[in-house]
Amino acid sequence: MKSNERWGIVGHTWAVESLEHAIRTQRAAHAFLITGPHSVGKTTLARALAKRLLCMNENAPCGECRACVKNAKGVHPDVMLLEGVPSREFYVKNGSTAPPRKNDREKRILLVDQMREMEKWLSTAPFEAKYKIGIVRRFEDANEEAQNAFLKTLEEPPAYAILILTAQDAGLLLPTIVSRSQPLALRPLSAETVEHALVEKWNANSADAQLLARLSSGRLGWAVRALNAPNVLETRREALDALNALVQEGRAERITRAEKLSKDSAALPQMLETWQMWWRDLLLLSSEQNAQVTNVDYMNALQAQAQQFSIEDIQRALNATRSAARQLAQNVNARLVTEVLALNLPRIE
Numbered sequence: 629m630k631s632n633e634r635w636g637i638v639g640h641t642w643a644v645e646s647l648e649h650a651i652r653t654q655r656a657a658h659a660f661l662i663t664g665p666h667s668v669g670k671t672t673l674a675r676a677l678a679k680r681l682l683c684m685n686e687n688a689p690c691g692e693c694r695a696c697v698k699n700a701k702g703v704h705p706d707v708m709l710l711e712g713v714p715s716r717e718f719y720v721k722n723g724s725t726a727p728p729r730k731n732d733r734e735k736r737i738l739l740v741d742q743m744r745e746m747e748k749w750l751s752t753a754p755f756e757a758k759y760k761i762g763i764v765r766r767f768e769d770a771n772e773e774a775q776n777a778f779l780k781t782l783e784e785p786p787a788y789a790i791l792i793l794t795a796q797d798a799g800l801l802l803p804t805i806v807s808r809s810q811p812l813a814l815r816p817l818s819a820e821t822v823e824h825a826l827v828e829k830w831n832a833n834s835a836d837a838q839l840l841a842r843l844s845s846g847r848l849g850w851a852v853r854a855l856n857a858p859n860v861l862e863t864r865r866e867a868l869d870a871l872n873a874l875v876q877e878g879r880a881e882r883i884t885r886a887e888k889l890s891k892d893s894a895a896l897p898q899m900l901e902t903w904q905m906w907w908r909d910l911l912l913l914s915s916e917q918n919a920q921v922t923n924v925d926y927m928n929a930l931q932a933q934a935q936q937f938s939i940e941d942i943q944r945a946l947n948a949t950r951s952a953a954r955q956l957a958q959n960v961n962a963r964l965v966t967e968v969l970a971l972n973l974p975r976i977e
């Protein structure tokens with residue numbers, strides 16, 4: 629059995645192999661930095677590494693010992709997982725037990741108080757294992773003050789401490805944090821790997837698995853969440869239907885539609901991401917790379933538009949959509965951004 633399978637990890641074979649090798653040869657680092665896109669499997673790997681290190685049997689992680697069972701339930705007393713909280717007020721009221729994120733973009737902050745909480749927790753010896761393992765998710769949510777507080781722990785950790793950070797990109801963190809951690813950069817999985825896992829491990833039917841695998845851009849966590857949340861596909865369908873209506877409309881109708889779309893400003897970033905995938909699909913079709921297309925269930929509409937629009941039209945639409953997404957992120961007025969974009973899309977004759 630491959631190490632990643634034993635660890636219960638889909639894909640990321642090299643990352644697990646290198647960790648397994650380091651642990652077996654007793655050269656495992658005391659701090660790790662796992663980077664990669666949202667929902668690609670960073671926290672899953674962090675938890676699996678903790679399980680591997682704390683397992684009490686030879687063939688670790690065995691999945692059966694007391695430590696493995698507690699880790700599977702997320703209640704091992706020598707593992708602490710921190711993530712950002714919605715606000716300081718929330719933290720004062722509830723401490724670090726943050727509710728699950730509503731979506732990938734929900735804003736959270738890691739506070740300096742949380743870093744101190746972990747430092748204090750690490751200052752006493754393990755309760756039942758050899759190590760105490762502190763995991764901090766999405767370390768990019770930590771401001772500089774919190775990162776500096778954590779740096780102190782990272783510089784002089786107790787001998788039994790293992791620290792695992794996850795972040796989208798090492799470039800978002802203080803260089804002093806990055807240089808003290810062993811890097812593990814996770815890349816998106818192939819669509820085939822995601823599709824296969826959805827069918828085998830999450831009992832998806834093959835049509836859903838194929839579509840979600842493509843929409844996920846190789847992020848298995850996203851695909852699994854989408855599988856259990858039917859509104860993800862529904863929201864995507866609405867976004868594509870709106871786009872397909874827009875390209876058939878004249879100026880006045882576009883402005884009306886854009887105004888309506890911009891009212892749900894929280895939904896706009898996801899909508900624009902869906903639209904970007906659409907234009908990328910059209911570029912792929914125009915260069916006859918049909919096998920790479922994401923929106924496989926819209927193949928007829930895509931092919932019709934690939935016939936109608938020139939590559940320049942498509943590229944311009946993709947650029948306009950990207951720039952709209954950037955402007956929204958910079959808090960430019962949503963209605964204005966949506967209107968300008970709507971008017972910049974090509975029209976089906």
Ligand SMILES: [Zn+2]
Pocket residue numbers: 682683684685688689690691692693694695696697
């Ligand atoms: Zn075990």
